[in-house]
Amino acid sequence: MPVYDYRCDNCGRFECAQRITAPALEQCPTCGGPVERLVSRGVGVVFKGAGFYTTDSRAKDVARKVNRERQEDNKALLDGDVAGFVEQSDRTDRKIAEGL
Template identity: 40%
Template sequence: MPIYEYECPKCGRFDALQKMSDPALQVHEVCGSKVRKLMSASAFAFKGSGFYITDYGGKSAAAITPDRKPEKKAEPKSEACASCPANKSAA
């Protein structure tokens, strides 16, 4: 059975374990206030072959991603920039 999330104006958010065929709650059983059903992220897992986790999860990132050229280090534009404390921390 799925867990649905509701919001009560007095009590805040709460979860309810309901069958998929059950109608949505209209009233909070605890305080009697009218409730609103919320959209929430579902929790599920992909199992079997054909998914990233099962096919690539254990391999190194280098085997999956294309080769990239190494980034060049920025050179100071002038002598004044070379003495800047910001450039010394990056080195």
């Protein structure tokens, strides 16, 4: 389960482990004030599922394409678009399964 960093104006930074599909917290669990989710070290790069090969040049080419797709996945996630992330990463999984 990824750990997200949040910032509360009253309480400062705190961390919260959440399912990747869970919505971002909107309220501080301590004071009930509004919180902002920070871009977290834990979520910046998501290497998910199959598709990473590093041995020969063809495989490197594939790995590069996979990385590009995953960057699109992560962009959606960093935008806070979790539904978009899940959808996009499923699409990437399908592309990888089809050999890109």
